Amino acid sequence: MNILILGGGGREHAFAWKLKQSPKTSNLFIAPGNAGTAALGENIALSVTDFDAIKKLVVEKNIQMVVVGPEDPLVAGVYDFFKVDTDLKHVAIIGPSKAAAQLEGSKEFAKEFMAKYRIPTAAYQSFTAQSLEEGKRFLESLQPPYVLKADGLAAGKGVLILEDLETAKTELTAMLQDAKFGQASAKVVIEEFLDGIELSCFVLTDGKNYKILPTAKDYKRIGQGDTGLNTGGMGAISPVPFADDTLMQKIEERIVKPTIEGIQKEGLVYKGFVFIGLIKVGDDPFVIEYNVRMGDPETEVVLPRLASDLLPLLQATDQETLDTATVDIDPRTASTVMSVSGGYPEAYAKGKEITGLEQVKDAIVFHAGTKLEGDKVLTAGGRVIAITAYGEDFEAALQKSFAGTEQFQFEGRYYRSDIGFDL
Ligand code: AMP
Ligand code: GLY
Numbered sequence: 001m002n003i004l005i006l007g008g009g010g011r012e013h014a015f016a017w018k019l020k021q022s023p024k025t026s027n028l029f030i031a032p033g034n035a036g037t038a039a040l041g042e043n044i045a046l047s048v049t050d051f052d053a054i055k056k057l058v059v060e061k062n063i064q065m066v067v068v069g070p071e072d073p074l075v076a077g078v079y080d081f082f083k084v085d086t087d088l089k090h091v092a093i094i095g096p097s098k099a100a101a102q103l104e105g106s107k108e109f110a111k112e113f114m115a116k117y118r119i120p121t122a123a124y125q126s127f128t129a130q131s132l133e134e135g136k137r138f139l140e141s142l143q144p145p146y147v148l149k150a151d152g153l154a155a156g157k158g159v160l161i162l163e164d165l166e167t168a169k170t171e172l173t174a175m176l177q178d179a180k181f182g183q184a185s186a187k188v189v190i191e192e193f194l195d196g197i198e199l200s201c202f203v204l205t206d207g208k209n210y211k212i213l214p215t216a217k218d219y220k221r222i223g224q225g226d227t228g229l230n231t232g233g234m235g236a237i238s239p240v241p242f243a244d245d246t247l248m249q250k251i252e253e254r255i256v257k258p259t260i261e262g263i264q265k266e267g268l269v270y271k272g273f274v275f276i277g278l279i280k281v282g283d284d285p286f287v288i289e290y291n292v293r294m295g296d297p298e299t300e301v302v303l304p305r306l307a308s309d310l311l312p313l314l315q316a317t318d319q320e321t322l323d324t325a326t327v328d329i330d331p332r333t334a335s336t337v338m339s340v341s342g343g344y345p346e347a348y349a350k351g352k353e354i355t356g357l358e359q360v361k362d363a364i365v366f367h368a369g370t371k372l373e374g375d376k377v378l379t380a381g382g383r384v385i386a387i388t389a390y391g392e393d394f395e396a397a398l399q400k401s402f403a404g405t406e407q408f409q410f411e412g413r414y415y416r417s418d419i420g421f422d423l
């Protein structure tokens with residue numbers, strides 16, 4: 001089978017690494033890919049939201065499956081684009097339809113879905129510029145901290161958590177009236193703050209059946225001890241040590257089952273990954289958000305723990321036969337540590353040479369923002385390299401991730417040396 005992976009980050013390198021191991025994979029294409037994926041298949045320079053370019057590539061290379069990495073093409077309707085095109089409709093797309101992708105593309109849609117299917121989540125109300133004054137009054141009725149969420153996609157920046165009521169009102173005004181996050185904040189969800197510890201649960205679904213994949217926990221803040229600005233993710237661990245059988249049972253019964261049931265009852269076409277962001281408050285799980293794709297860097301610890309061949313699982317997802325598939329999980333812990341460009345998540349330099357990658361032993365090197373120039377590997381993004389390692393427990397795995405990270409270098413490189421500090 002010829003496969004196209006859309007995207008160019010660490011997540012897509014991990015997908016390419018896993019799919020390359022399948023005896024059923026023939027040619028692997030990654031668009032746009034990075035220096036790491038270039039060693040596993042053919043990189044194709046295109047924008048993941050340029051559907052006409054994707055069509056041309058799929059037809060030309062006789063691609064039979066497209067695995068969609070990031071959310072943008074999904075929310076923009078890449079699934080539907082394929083299914084209404086006579087040249088493309090036979091191609092398996094791993095991802096949800098445009099309607100189902102609203103679970104990530106609109107916070108309000110997701111909150112209404114959760115309310116309807118009684119899935120535990122923070123209490124909320126949503127507001128527009130017309131109802132700004134009601135929004136301010138709603139804030140007055142809440143206890144701090146205040147949680148404001150832009151309804152639409154805002155590249156992971158659309159959530160504000162504020163201690164002070166006046167600041168919260170000012171920010172609400174900026175979002176609704178002054179388009180702080182552009183069109184994404186034309187609507188704002190204000191919700192109750194949940195105090196607990198976060199974890200993520202990953203589910204593969206064909207729209208009716210589901211398989212639960214390993215849990216993971218990522219570290220989103222740039223600074224040690226979870227301080228400073230939000231990033232795409234600075235490291236991850238799988239499994240989450242506190243996600244014991246009792247918690248997992250609650251997550252499956254209260255959250256996963258009603259989510260898949262809701263998808264089916266709403267008639268949403270969904271053949272892909274559901275990433276459920278959770279927070280454990282006391283002993284109970286609540287949903288913080290849905291993402292309609294895998295996480296990055298979570299994929300760099302989840303896929304290495306999948307002992308089964310991924311390709312038959314994705315084929316079963318496409319054919320709606322996931323109930324007959326089996327998922328074997330490696331019992332070891334996997335950890336990943338992300339090296340980022342100095343300055344990230346704010347302005348940073350690109351084009352720095354990365355040296356020493358060949359010295360990384362006993363770990364997997366996943367490239368994120370990298371590119372090849374001749375035989376050199378250069379930085380090409382904020383998040384640059386993720387080093388994944390296995391261990392008996394998260395401490396042992398992390399020791400190897402950090403040792404691997406110390407083997408390579410680039411100017412201005414930064415990483416968090418405290419991944420797992422809160423466990
Ligand atoms: P989101 O983009 O929805 O994942 O939100 C970004 C981050 O904000 C989450 O990873 C949480 O750390 C935090 N967050 C979001 N909603 C809440 C909430 N209701 N209570 C506490 N923290 C939250
Ligand atoms: N690491 C968080 C995400 O992929 O959304």
